[in-house]
Amino acid sequence: MPADPPPQEDSLFEAPPIGEQERMVEAILFASAEPVRVAELNARMPHGCDAAEALAHLARRYEGRGVRLVRVGEAWAFRTAPDLGFLMQKETVEVRKLSRAAIETLAIIAYHQPVTRAEIEEIRGVSLSRGTIDQLLELEWIRFGRRRMTPGRPVTYVVTEGFLDHFGLESARDLPGLKELRASGLLDSRPMPGTEEDDLAEGAQGDMFEDES
């Protein structure tokens, strides 16, 4: 306790009060990716601190809370209270990058919606495997739009609210056009000789949203 002289021999300064030491241990254990040993706590805290004592205080403070201070071998860590484990299911989601085919297909749908399968294939220049559209549908990033009023009445695809949410967009219209992509350095190429930059950008933007013109 602060009134007691610190037991350390060679400290030039008085050790921080035990309440402060407790805060320090709390912060270190919180931020650390692994359990931390008492010796390391002492090494990281200012001279004269007593991590073991601070740990004892801290453990009492977290008794009965949603997280607990637990000993792992020689080290200490915060862990979820065992009775609340059922809340943690969402933390174990395995995140994978979308395949190149899927991201390209998604980009085409976002920029050209509503768009048919045949149009996607034409733009990408390769045929679309079944799994790609299925995957995007399953992710609920795309959905079926109106059927196109052309022979065969093909279905079209459009992006969903979930898509906008995931990519932090307010509407698909807010996606930057080709010209803007180029300006921001995302599109490094020069246009092919003979094509106007404006034609390209406007062409793409024009097709993109039917209600825009």
Place this chain on the structure above:
Amino acid sequence: MPADPPPQEDSLFEAPPIGEQERMVEAILFASAEPVRVAELNARMPHGCDAAEALAHLARRYEGRGVRLVRVGEAWAFRTAPDLGFLMQKETVEVRKLSRAAIETLAIIAYHQPVTRAEIEEIRGVSLSRGTIDQLLELEWIRFGRRRMTPGRPVTYVVTEGFLDHFGLESARDLPGLKELRASGLLDSRPMPGTEEDDLAEGAQGDMFEDES
């Protein structure tokens, strides 16, 4: 029938007592490095829980501790107390050095959002180099906002929750000095005398600055 009817319509079971709810919120937030939205907390907790109320209790409990409960936009997270940063050399992440242009651009977006590229250039008096916006997008500190309803319909930029989280802001309204800046009229869009407001927003910089394209 519970004495106090819960506000939820179709809950078959009584909601857990508020102390339990507080423990649940504590456990969920401790388990996640990223801020968790109130809506998600409610979705993960048993039916009838009120995460917002539990959060208020929890915030009081952690006042003055080594870790603090902080609000980030619509979400909440535990963060170590800033005065203990000196203990965390091991956890410190080297943040990519931002150029002066990038820092100023970030500030302009934060204080003027939603803001177009042309407006950023008008304020800085210099055209934006290619990588600057790109770098801020990659850090996920800015994102696209709605397109401006002016000729050319330019995209706008706004700051993200990641930005708020990084700079320890509860919301964009808490930007330092925002009120004073607003009161002094320095955040108004004031066109050059003799030019139309539309021209400015569209990206024509009047006589002053070179057009980018």
Place this chain on the structure above:
Amino acid sequence: MDEDAFDEVAAHDPVSARRAAEALIVDVDGYEGPLDMLLTLARGQKVDLRRISVLQMAEQYLAFIEQAKALRIELAADYLVMAAWLAFLKSRLLLPPDPAQDGPSGEELAAHLAFQLERLEAMRAASARLMARDQRGRDFFVRGLTEDVTRIRKVSYTATLLDLMQAYARIRTRDDFRPYIMDRESVYTMEDALERMRAMIGYAGDWVELSGWLPEGWQLDPVRRRAATAAHFAASLELVKQGVLDIRQGDMFAPIHIRKRTR
């Protein structure tokens, strides 16, 4: 750039003025554009930005541009555009207003320039205050040990907006660079050759020259002959692999013979 130098400019000390101008030239790379340079000049007046003498600032700027021209220093176009605009502003400020001429007055333009400078300075100050805040990963820290309690593994696919835009950019630029359209006229595919040889294999009881197998119309034109030969050779190898054909070549560059394999 030494701010004191500018105080002396204000005091009309010719030697210091020259030094100040030279210092500006040396440091021109350090400026983020003409507005930034004007802000430096304005600060040199050591007064509230709302009370600066725009005229004096314009004169300093124009003097600097003249100096740079005399020293044959290349200046970016926006510095010259600003110089032209300031020259225009100066004339508006100095000449009595012409009632026949409409458009903004010199005072209005000067006030707008002062506003721009004040706003730029305010944004500079704001960005400094922003960067001085406690920052995540530097001053405050996130939970280091995120917990995985249950073994339920749900795969979630993710992609960033940047991925999306780069993918789109990639597709759109690929068209720009499409090298040429292949002339399908003179292409004989291995699949076609394989199909054709399978149908004819029964007739090749004894060694026959592969070149004799080329289809009608593919033997004379060199481009078509090469394509058909390559396709049939590849198809032969495939059939050898499948065990339905034998293949031999007596010598380097000698004719290639094939025959149906007998079991």
